[in-house]
Amino acid sequence: MNENAIVFEKVSKSYPLYHHIIGGIKRFIFNIPGALKAIKSSRYDALRDISFEIKKGETVGVIGRNGAGKSTTLGLIAGVMKCTSGSITVNGRVAPLLELGAGFNHELTGRENIILNAVLLGLNISEVKERMTSIIAFSELGDFIDQPIRVYSSGMLARLGFSVAAHLNYEILLVDEVLGVGDQQFQKKCYDKILESKQAGMTIVFVSHSMPEIEKVCGRVIWIENHTVKQIGETKQVIDAYIKAQENHG
Amino acid sequence: MNKRLRHYIDLIIVLTDKEMKLRYKSSILGYLWSIGHPLALALVFFVAFKVVMKIQMDNYALFLICGLFPWQWFQNSVTVSPTLFLNNASIIKKVNFPRNIIPFVSVLQDMIHFILSILVIAGFMLAYHKAPTLAWIYGIPLLLLVQFLTAYGASMFIASINLFFRDLERLTTIFMTLLFYFTPVIYPVSMVPERFKFYVNLNPLGPLMISWRGLFLDGKLELEPVLFAVLYAILLYTLGSFVYRTLSGRFGEIL
Numbered sequence: 001m002n003e004n005a006i007v008f009e010k011v012s013k014s015y016p017l018y019h020h021i022i023g024g025i026k027r028f029i030f031n032i033p034g035a036l037k038a039i040k041s042s043r044y045d046a047l048r049d050i051s052f053e054i055k056k057g058e059t060v061g062v063i064g065r066n067g068a069g070k071s072t073t074l075g076l077i078a079g080v081m082k083c084t085s086g087s088i089t090v091n092g093r094v095a096p097l098l099e100l101g102a103g104f105n106h107e108l109t110g111r112e113n114i115i116l117n118a119v120l121l122g123l124n125i126s127e128v129k130e131r132m133t134s135i136i137a138f139s140e141l142g143d144f145i146d147q148p149i150r151v152y153s154s155g156m157l158a159r160l161g162f163s164v165a166a167h168l169n170y171e172i173l174l175v176d177e178v179l180g181v182g183d184q185q186f187q188k189k190c191y192d193k194i195l196e197s198k199q200a201g202m203t204i205v206f207v208s209h210s211m212p213e214i215e216k217v218c219g220r221v222i223w224i225e226n227h228t229v230k231q232i233g234e235t236k237q238v239i240d241a242y243i244k245a246q247e248n249h250g
Numbered sequence: 251m252n253k254r255l256r257h258y259i260d261l262i263i264v265l266t267d268k269e270m271k272l273r274y275k276s277s278i279l280g281y282l283w284s285i286g287h288p289l290a291l292a293l294v295f296f297v298a299f300k301v302v303m304k305i306q307m308d309n310y311a312l313f314l315i316c317g318l319f320p321w322q323w324f325q326n327s328v329t330v331s332p333t334l335f336l337n338n339a340s341i342i343k344k345v346n347f348p349r350n351i352i353p354f355v356s357v358l359q360d361m362i363h364f365i366l367s368i369l370v371i372a373g374f375m376l377a378y379h380k381a382p383t384l385a386w387i388y389g390i391p392l393l394l395l396v397q398f399l400t401a402y403g404a405s406m407f408i409a410s411i412n413l414f415f416r417d418l419e420r421l422t423t424i425f426m427t428l429l430f431y432f433t434p435v436i437y438p439v440s441m442v443p444e445r446f447k448f449y450v451n452l453n454p455l456g457p458l459m460i461s462w463r464g465l466f467l468d469g470k471l472e473l474e475p476v477l478f479a480v481l482y483a484i485l486l487y488t489l490g491s492f493v494y495r496t497l498s499g500r501f502g503e504i505l
Contacts, residue, residue: 015500015503025415025417025418025421028415075343075344075502078344078345078346079346080342080343080344080345080346080501080502081499081502081503082499094346096344096345098340098341098344098345099340099344102340102341102344103340103341103345105268105272107272108268108271108272112268112271115264116264116265116268119257119260119261119264120261120264120341120345120347121345122257122347124256124257124260125260125263125264176344
């Protein structure tokens with residue numbers, strides 16, 4: 001039996017620096033050899049030779065400075081990108097916790113957006129309908145649920161998004177620094193829900209810049225520095241080393 | 251596999267429903283808006299070519315309506331295509347769902363608007379003492395399918411390429427204007443000089459538009475243009491899905 005939820009084996013990810021072509025067809029066509037050369041020579045290494053294993057039911061934090069490769073790692077787990085070399089194994093359905101309002105439409109009501117978002121994230125219409133009451137109750141939006149979400153505050157949007165995410169079918173949840181919004185009481189509710197999923201045996205990968213948050217939920221931490229794994233280990237240990245490195249740096 | 255298909259269909263339903271709601275949210279005027287544009291165009295061309303330039307044609311207004319409505323569907327689908335993936339960047343970067351659903355739904359909802367506007371065409375026909383024929387029963391679904399494949403193929407092609415060459419959007423606008431005047435929409439093929447007639451069939455939209463107008467105005471489908479239209483539909487669909495499949499693995503990187 002396979003105990004691992006996510007396995008990265010010597011994973012590298014690089015891609016061309018697309019701004020050479022985003023510049024436009026005109027530039028590309030008038031200078032084809034130059035453009036092709038530029039694309040070939042200017043590959044950007046987003047991740048280099050990364051290996052780690054995440055067991056089923058684990059909650060793992062991913063830390064590192066901006067641009068270190070954290071989001072690329074999540075993108076590879078979610079399957080929206082493919083790695084250039086190495087191999088990635090993901091056992092279980094993956095659900096991303098989207099950033100504020102992503103996939104929402106501002107003219108539609110909260111209720112309509114729940115259906116839209118939940119189906120995009122993998123539920124069938126019938127499943128959303130079954131869970132609708134529970135999603136609305138969790139969001140605590142009350143009568144606002146039938147208002148267009150352009151009247152929502154950012155906190156209310158975050159509630160709506162999290163409530164949908166909390167009701168998806170998944171075994172692996174990806175959280176990319178999205179919980180910094182909403183009032184304290186709702187944030188607590190989100191954490192409770194995350195802890196609850198954790199107890200229910202979900203695997204959670206948690207990207208954040210907030211060390212207290214990481215310490216609160218994660219059992220292990222992967223520290224990504226300079227596009228490769230710097231350290232993997234117990235939360236406390238890695239965070240201490242990370243903070244120390246930051247202080248020395250700046 | 252069955253479960254995936256089920257989800258695929260649900261995605262199409264939900265996204266199409268969203269587009270329809272957005273279009274008609276404010277009022278029933280939404281419908282008038284979508285038929286308003288081709289009607290206004292018809293008026294402009296009627297004034298220019300019939301009133302001013304005195305084109306020698308009977309029922310020119312009806313002729314225009316029968317061509318402009320199907321054209322408008324194609325034009326709308328292609329014009330929005332460059333930004334389809336760009337506008338959905340936030341979910342494309344995070345969620346692994348079949349992205350060709352986005353152009354599919356975009357073309358589908360334009361098709362639904364076109365189907366609704368067939369009522370307007372029928373209304374104009376009654377005003378000109380013409381009646382729908384039995385050929386409509388098989389002709390309309392056939393041409394709908396052909397035009398859907400044509401527009402879906404073009405839309406996948408443009409939406410995918412535009413992520414890599416962002417100025418394709420402007421080229422699309424220019425290209426569509428050229429295509430409009432090179433396609434026999436506001437003039438009949440019979441008025442095209444003999445030595446240029448050959449080129450009408452080289453235009454991927456020419457045979458399709460000729461077929462639509464033949465179906466509405468004369469109540470029948472001519473074999474030759476229909477065959478050409480089917481051929482172009484298959485070609486464009488194949489090209490569009492090939493480009494989409496080749497590039498879609500990189501969407502997450504470039505957005």
